[in-house]
Amino acid sequence: MSEKQRQFLTGAEVVVQACIDAGATQMYGYPITPGTEVLTGWINRVDKLEDKMYLQTEDEIAAGFAICGAVMGGKKAFTATAGPGTVLMQDAMSMADGMRLPFVAIIIQRGGPSSGTVIYSQQEVNLAIHGGNGEGMRIVYSPSNLEEMYELTRLTFNNAWKYRFPSVLLSDGFLMKTRQPVELNFEIENVEPTALVSSESQKNIRNIYSFEEELRLELENQEKDFNKMAEEVTRFESFKADDCDELIIAHGIVAGAVKEAMVELENQGKKVGLFRPVTLSPFPKDELNKLASKVKKFFIVESSMGQLRDLVKQNLDSKISIEIDGLYRPAVGIESEEIIKAINKQ
DSSP states (O other), rough: OOOOOOEEEEEOOOOOHHHHHOOOOOEEEEEOOHHHHHHHHHHHHHTTTTTTTTOOOSSSHHHHHHHHHHHTOOOOOEEETTHHHHHHHHHHHHHHHHTTTTOOOEOOOOOOOOOOSSSSOSOOOOHHHSSSSOOOOOOEEESSHHHHHHHHHHHHHHHHHHHHOOOEEEHHHHHHOOOOEEEEOOOOOOOOOSSSSSSOOOOOOOOSSHHHHHHHHHHHHHHHHHHHHHHHHOOEESOOOOTEEEEOOOTTTHHHHHHHHHHHHHTTTEEEEEESEEEEEOOHHHHHHHTTTOOSEEEEEEESSHHHHHHHHHSOOOOOOEEEEEEEEEOOOOOOHHHHHHHOOO
8 A cells, every 4th residue: 555544444454455465366265253354355355356366265274285385386375264273274384384385374363272252362372383293483473453463464474475484463353353543554565475386496395304313403494594583573562661660461452451551550650561572473582581680570461371471481581580470361351450450459
């Protein structure tokens, strides 16, 4: 979008616009709440465009492997799914992990286990990062508002193709169904796709290793690439975190509720700050540890039983000892009043 426009859009409409602006040409998917509007929105926007297409596959397994095939042919393809669909797609995503494919997935979390609830959750963090039989070397973005959702969707495509790691925009049904005024004026240059396999090159992208030592060496090389990429890709938001006693850690839409709560908490005389990882993978561990050395306590707020907490602990320097408390509300939206009450209850 070249002109600065203020539009009244839902999160799903923002994502579809971002995919179009990112230069995506193909979508493969299967309808599943709360991500169906991405599929139907894409269909409505591109149905009569000759350079773009869609295919509703028989299930998420087929959609995932269709993405793998399309990107190997040099097509900027993507999918959108949620919950049980994310589970089914792990087979294809695991293959994309091993083959270093620019697999792009829009994942809109829903509560589990099994089909669970169909609208909201933050319970797919582990699945987005570590799903499959690998080491979790994926790029995972967690947007907090609609304008950021647009920007991060664009970056999800760009970094998938630039660094050749599967990339995920991890959101939720509340944010996807929110409708609000937005200005989608971002100067982002697209990374162009290139064919990984063609009739001319007949390149074989290896996915099976006969010897354990071969696989170990491959993973070590991937880790080097991932860590180097992390220096450029890792993002976070630090809000009033340099001069606080208690650091609240949250991601996605929950971080918005934390900011609202902070206003009242400050009025009560409490010194609180917010640390929000924008990339859940690679995790902004350097900034986390820097802040950990300055504050007395971490307070984690999430719509999960501790998936963000576990990420924090995994990335915390073993030499740092800090108290960690939190508000854990699996599959339930969290309002600012609940956060204020939980902080004051300590």
